[in-house]
Amino acid sequence: MELQEARGQLMKLQEQMSAYDHAMGLISYDGDTVAPRGTAANRAHALGILSEITYQLSTGRETVALLEYLDENRAELTEKEQRMVFLLLKDIRFMQKIPLEEYVAYEKLIVESQDVWRRAKAENDFASFAPYLEKIVAARIRFAGYAAPDTDPYDYWLNEFEPGLNREKCDQFFSRLRQRLVPLIQACGEKAAVPDACLHGDFPEEQQEKLAKWVMQAMGLPLDHVGLAVTEHPFTTSLGSHLDERITTHYYREDVSSSLYSVIHEGGHALYDTGSDDSLAYTVLDGGVSMGIHESQSRFYENILGRSAAFCRFLFPKLQELFPEQLLPYGWQDFYRAVNRVQPSLIRTEADEVTYSLHVMVRYELEKRLMAGALAVADLPAEWNRMYKEYLGVDVPDDTRGVLQDSHWSFGAIGYFPSYALGSAYGAQFLKKMRETVDVDACLERGDFAPINEWNREQIWQYGSLYTPAQVLERVLGAPFDPDVYLDYLEGKCREIYGL
């Protein structure tokens, strides 16, 4: 084979894969947003067949020969091509070890289980979801065993979601968080509770939708390439390339901040994805590199920017305009304090920044035990409730607001949750660095996200998946990861809100 021809084939292969990704991603997105209720089996049928075809495309003899040839000649490839070959071979090495029937059966299982989870959550019926989750846990353990027989299965998946991560690092990270967060939360709890009445009332969906679209524009999302839809559990997905990005939200009529901050969160994901350099479109380098870096962006926009005093001051007049009856009696400081109120609670996605990581820790500890075979799925709800009492001091009234609240396990994402806490911590370190050259507060006060977005694009987004998470951190920070920067940031917030 000629090297030049092989390089062309490398691009063609990725274009084909991106077309299948587009198709399969859209089928899932459709299922999560507008598809009629009774169509899950039909969708599973199509996805089962397409995943079998893509399996054969990715692991077929021709593909493997192509990539191995390119890998042998990697010295002559560009940096981007080297990374493409590395990432593709990594996937192939994994896929080659999974028997085709198991892979296809798993893909179908995942489609069905999401449907079952949706219903189970709506009806507070963990028992109906349990058999699916059992199969998912078993498959994830088995797949890790095929892929890396000498690695602990949970370590394997942690590293998949965030390359470089394992239980040891998580344990260290979470233990440091706990050391400083537990007394911090306690200190806040001893102060007078922050009122949040301004967030609760009657906020019609149509108006919330207007707010969502306004904030998407304000934060600088390229709206010709980013759509908004309604779903049960908000998520973001790219279709084929960073040129078509979809974010989703869920409106609660009685609560104005839930959808608002979910839109900013998903908008952060979408900014990261759509910020890829256009030359990366239809390659495996397109879009974000890892869940940790992804969450560092989404939670950066949601919390570090979105819940800052400067942004709340900019945002509040718009809120008053959209919901005059509810909000005219209040000032922006009331809103700022309310969305930063520290209050142990039931729902992760609604949690304040300070208690948030405790929600993640509960999931981490449970996943660790599930994946070690030390906890049965049947015992999960009771353990969940026990740990929420221990970590957050709250009583879980039902599984809908407990173990069934998150969609992740229903689509097999076991090992994802730690990225949320890790990403939050990365974000605080990015902020510190950004402040060296950008007057972040001044930008936010006038609602000008351009300099902030430009910094992120320059430093992070444009590269897509070209660099590993460790390389991204090293390039951006020039310093090692340090969770204490995040903890300092959280303490600063608490000082402002609670006068600690």
Added chain:
Amino acid sequence: MELQEARGQLMKLQEQMSAYDHAMGLISYDGDTVAPRGTAANRAHALGILSEITYQLSTGRETVALLEYLDENRAELTEKEQRMVFLLLKDIRFMQKIPLEEYVAYEKLIVESQDVWRRAKAENDFASFAPYLEKIVAARIRFAGYAAPDTDPYDYWLNEFEPGLNREKCDQFFSRLRQRLVPLIQACGEKAAVPDACLHGDFPEEQQEKLAKWVMQAMGLPLDHVGLAVTEHPFTTSLGSHLDERITTHYYREDVSSSLYSVIHEGGHALYDTGSDDSLAYTVLDGGVSMGIHESQSRFYENILGRSAAFCRFLFPKLQELFPEQLLPYGWQDFYRAVNRVQPSLIRTEADEVTYSLHVMVRYELEKRLMAGALAVADLPAEWNRMYKEYLGVDVPDDTRGVLQDSHWSFGAIGYFPSYALGSAYGAQFLKKMRETVDVDACLERGDFAPINEWNREQIWQYGSLYTPAQVLERVLGAPFDPDVYLDYLEGKCREIYGL
């Protein structure tokens, strides 16, 4: 090859095709409904690749060998299998004659041209659409030439949309319609105009959406399998099988009947598709057999049932409930007369039943000349306007309400329009037959579609594409097609409304 094995492969092939149909259909549907405005090129990229892959799947050596083997052994196949092999081979014979590059380029062209048409219609800019339409006409002529060099290109496509149809039959059919319609329209025009003020006013979209969902339920659509979305030009599509059907509509705030009757029209398509026997799912026999039979169902529900006195009596109280300010001053007879007012007009989809076929005839005559190379695309707007003046006596104020009004040409459907008139005529004959055993008016007055739907399912829907249009007509009617039944029906309507 063993026959038994080949039969299994026949089913597997169709399942694969249905998965690709699902994916590609959904990508198009997404583009027509919720996709962000700037994503057409990204969509075209994915569709270009997937259509190349499906081309190779359908025309590949293995597929051809399989189908030819089965065809040689067709005596041992079931009736259904014989029909599958026939339909698949027919497609292959066509595809084999189209060069791959031309096929792929055409698929991309179609995606782009729909986007261009949408913009051109919005901006009354025919010039921007013209180069795309020129390429489409040229491709359709060329493809017909590849497929059937001895057949006239327009005849070829008429027969594709409605097997058995050609220019000669169209000419006869339309000439008979004209003979009786022109004096009928004239006679109505000499009577006092029917007031339609009750249809015009302020009908908020949210309420129209409620009406759409109510009428979908009333007409017996299986709502767990049929979704509703908003688009520019309403259409219906199946995703993968009849188990997931999507209809679309467009709300005009100042007009209550437009979206209502488009929903009933598309609902008729969806009833036909979803009425396929479940055993046909994921095969080429799933869903309706031809455009003519399809329109016989959609226009049957829209007009013959939907604009009947009996249904208007049932429907009107619901309309009053949803739009009390607008409609409380009126009675159901006002509504019935208004939606049956005979009035030559500009927009086909908004036309009354009597003048409707004239809209189709204009398109038929223009298509005939375009496909014969006797009319240049550049001259189309002027010719359109001239013929609207001649046939309908109306002046076309702009191309948005003229030659750009329909989406069909933008996706290559040249030869489709005659099916609308033909289907309408089939429908009148079906009604006559149905009345022999079903008291249609009594059902409609109480809003009970079950006996009507059951008759259609029994007679037509369940068979999907098992029988040709001619066989369907023969089986259902036991008599030859007779456009005078349709003309009698229209005259009867005019007698009621205008007291002719």
